[in-house]
Amino acid sequence: MKYYDKLIFELSKESRTAFSLPEDKFGGNLSDIPSDLRRKEGPLLPEVSEVDVVRHYTNLSQMNFGVDTGFYPLGSCTMKYNPKINEQVSSMPAFARLHPLQPECSVKGALEMVDALDGALAEITGMKHFTFLPCAGAHGELTGLMIMRQYHMARHDEGRVKVIVPDSAHGTNPASAAVAGLQVVTVKSKENGLIDVEALRDLLGDDIAGIMMTNPNTLGLFEKDIKEIASLVHGCGGLLYYDGANMNPLLGMVRPGDMGFDIMHLNLHKTFSTPHGGGGPGSGPVGVAEHLVQFLPTTKVSGFHGNFAVMMRAYAYILMLGKENLPLAGQYATLSANYIKESLRDAYKLPIDSICKHEFVFDGLIDDGSAHAPDGVGATTLDVAKRLLDFSFHAPTIYFPLLFHQALMIEPTETESVETMDSFIDVMHRIAQEASEDPMILRSAPHNAPITRPDETTAARNPVLKYQDTI
Numbered sequence: 001m002k003y004y005d006k007l008i009f010e011l012s013k014e015s016r017t018a019f020s021l022p023e024d025k026f027g028g029n030l031s032d033i034p035s036d037l038r039r040k041e042g043p044l045l046p047e048v049s050e051v052d053v054v055r056h057y058t059n060l061s062q063m064n065f066g067v068d069t070g071f072y073p074l075g076s077c078t079m080k081y082n083p084k085i086n087e088q089v090s091s092m093p094a095f096a097r098l099h100p101l102q103p104e105c106s107v108k109g110a111l112e113m114v115d116a117l118d119g120a121l122a123e124i125t126g127m128k129h130f131t132f133l134p135c136a137g138a139h140g141e142l143t144g145l146m147i148m149r150q151y152h153m154a155r156h157d158e159g160r161v162k163v164i165v166p167d168s169a170h171g172t173n174p175a176s177a178a179v180a181g182l183q184v185v186t187v188k189s190k191e192n193g194l195i196d197v198e199a200l201r202d203l204l205g206d207d208i209a210g211i212m213m214t215n216p217n218t219l220g221l222f223e224k225d226i227k228e229i230a231s232l233v234h235g236c237g238g239l240l241y242y243d244g245a246n247m248n249p250l251l252g253m254v255r256p257g258d259m260g261f262d263i264m265h266l267n268l269h270k271t272f273s274t275p276h277g278g279g280g281p282g283s284g285p286v287g288v289a290e291h292l293v294q295f296l297p298t299t300k301v302s303g304f305h306g307n308f309a310v311m312m313r314a315y316a317y318i319l320m321l322g323k324e325n326l327p328l329a330g331q332y333a334t335l336s337a338n339y340i341k342e343s344l345r346d347a348y349k350l351p352i353d354s355i356c357k358h359e360f361v362f363d364g365l366i367d368d369g370s371a372h373a374p375d376g377v378g379a380t381t382l383d384v385a386k387r388l389l390d391f392s393f394h395a396p397t398i399y400f401p402l403l404f405h406q407a408l409m410i411e412p413t414e415t416e417s418v419e420t421m422d423s424f425i426d427v428m429h430r431i432a433q434e435a436s437e438d439p440m441i442l443r444s445a446p447h448n449a450p451i452t453r454p455d456e457t458t459a460a461r462n463p464v465l466k467y468q469d470t471i
């Protein structure tokens, strides 16, 4: 039996404990507690020794995968290594113990940090000012689109109710537009993965509030027609929104403000390094060009002041790299992605042959082994992802973007050594070899992970988060 087959309640043995308290610690005061507030029976807790508790939680932590345990090439998510100094800075008691209701005069240092971060991000992006209220990228998108609406309403231009979103966009883009009360219009990509400028031209009119884009796009390709796109959209009276989740490769190189964007968000948890597995914590500050500063939110779009500790980490990260080294982050991320892409294109289908930025997309295996499978079914992208887990690599993003049927989206980031990337490349080659010889090895993977192939939809919709027994 493996350690994870036993749960802590099952390890329980009557009267085994992991603590010792003085006998009469609470004895004398019990009568102060009204009898109807007192427990009738003791709580049902596992009775375990200290070493049982330590082993149990340490083993549980090993069942999880994190950037601190291995390579995590999850495309679009920028799972870069988070330097530990960020944690030290953000957990300094003078910051970590602040209370959002403290009087302003007692939080001058924190305000100064936010102001300095605003200045740094403005310089990095070419925006004028940021609001730090939004707590995630998607939250920033919604806030940014509300700013876009306010701008048009202030100009008595209420007919602008449509937002153009490319078909390669991250799913949060159309979702945020819908939540902001705007209608989504899709613009096609061309064969080469870039926005079809002629198709865009046909969509423009006086009902367009703006366009949402990320650049490089979700295929990792730089939208080189951005200047033309900006002048077309501005020309029809619309605004340009930049989804800054893909800012990583552009750090210190190109600024969204200079590309013509009016509003944008950054994912501090991605580009500026905060551990963000499992959905949090995040920060999605929204920046605007000078002509929109008056539309930054003056009321709250989140509780209190946003995710302060994530801002601290971003500030520490920027200061540690400095102006000189910040551009290197993006350059190395780009180099890493191209290195892996070129090393694996002999075994995986590369639908768009172009220099990529920080990430790229394969469209499944070149030889999926279907010729050798007893049932004629070859190995899919899901099977490759599952097999990677057997080799202690996190899987890449799969089946996104939706432009290809077997999408496998790889983002190595700048923080991986060439040795780590080489061993990933070796394993990916080995998996491709296995697929072509015996795809069943992949189709039944993972073979040595605690969980194999859960029903992901049910797991996400009805998570079972506590021990369920007769208790």
Ligand SMILES: *Cc1c(COP(=O)(O)O)cnc(C)c1O
Residues within 6 Å of the ligand: 076, 077, 136, 137, 138, 139, 170, 172, 173, 214, 218, 243, 245, 246, 267, 282, 284
């Ligand atoms: C991650 C991501 C988002 C959403 O950001 P969250 O912080 O997860 O809400 C939006 N767009 C792109 C391109 C992304 O990669």
